[in-house]
Amino acid sequence: MPDTGTTALVILLPAxxxxxxxxxxxxxxxxxxxLPAHVTALYPxxxxxxxxxxxxxxxxxLAAGVSPVSVRLAEVLxxxxxxxxxxxxxxxxxxxxxARWPEIPPYGGRFGPRPPAHVTVAxxxxxxxxxxxAAEVRPLLPVTGRAEALxxxxxxDRGWEPRLEAPFGG
Numbered sequence: 001m002p003d004t005g006t007t008a009l010v011i012l013l014p015a016x017x018x019x020x021x022x023x024x025x026x027x028x029x030x031x032x033x034x035l036p037a038h039v040t041a042l043y044p045x046x047x048x049x050x051x052x053x054x055x056x057x058x059x060x061x062l063a064a065g066v067s068p069v070s071v072r073l074a075e076v077l078x079x080x081x082x083x084x085x086x087x088x089x090x091x092x093x094x095x096x097x098x099a100r101w102p103e104i105p106p107y108g109g110r111f112g113p114r115p116p117a118h119v120t121v122a123x124x125x126x127x128x129x130x131x132x133x134a135a136e137v138r139p140l141l142p143v144t145g146r147a148e149a150l151x152x153x154x155x156x157d158r159g160w161e162p163r164l165e166a167p168f169g170g
Contacts, residue, residue, distance in 0.1 A: 007051065007163065008043035009059065009097055011090055012036055015145030016073055016119045019085060022136035023122040027129055030083075030122035034159030039090045039117050040068070041097040041150060043105055048163070050152040056152070056164050063150040063166035064102050066093055073119060076134050076144040083130050083137070084118040090147055091117040097114045 016037035021032045046055060069092075073085040094117045098106055106115050122133050152164040 002155055004116070004155055004157055005048040006043075007045040007048050007152060008160075009013075009041040009045050010035070010038040010042055010043075010091060010151050010153055011147045012149065013071060013073075013087070013103050013143075013145050013147060015071070015082050015143050016085060016127070017081055018140050019073075019119070019121045019137045019143065022140065023027065023083070023133045026132050026136065027122075028123060028130070030125050030133065032120075032123070032160065034161065037119055038108075038148070038151075039094065040085045041090075041094045041117075042101060042104060043064055044108065045101070045104065048156075051154075053151055054134065055155070057163060058100065059150060059152055060166045061152060062096060064169035065097065066150070067167045068168045069147040071145050071147050072142055074135055076121075076141070077118065078130050078134050080127070081118070081124055081130075083122040083125075083133050085137075085141075085143070086150075087117045087119055089117075093117070093147070098158065 020031050077084045137139050147165045153160045
C-alpha cells in the first residue's frame, strides 16, 4: 500500500465498475478501497503537499486539450497477482500525461516508460482466486464507455479521495 499523501492522475470509467464489483464479491481485498473503476494516467504523481495552483492549472490545461475518448474494454489480462482490462484507446491520454511530467516515471519505472493503459480489476490473490474473478468478468465484456475527465486523487487516512476533476475539452 502506498503512503498517505501519494497522489495519482486517473481517468474514471464508470462503465467498468461491474468488473470491480465481481472481484469484490469473490474477495473484497482484491479491489482498492475508495477508487472507482479507472485507468491510471500517472502514478505516483506529486506528493499531496506539492499540489500548488500551478500544478492544478497544468492538469486542467492538459485535460482541456484532450477530446473525450470512446472506450471499449474487450479483453481480460491475468498475470501473477493481477487482473486487468486493457484500455488501448486511453494510451494516448496516458502518454500525454507522462510527456507533460517526464521527471515522474509511471509506477516508479517498474513497468518501463510506457506501461499499457488498463483498468486494474484485482490486485493480489492467488492464481485460483484470479481465475474465479476472470470467469466472472469475461461474461460482462465488452464494456463500452466514454472517458471525459482527468481526475487527481490523493491517498488519505480515509482512503483515496478526489482533489481535482479536469474535464476533457477537445
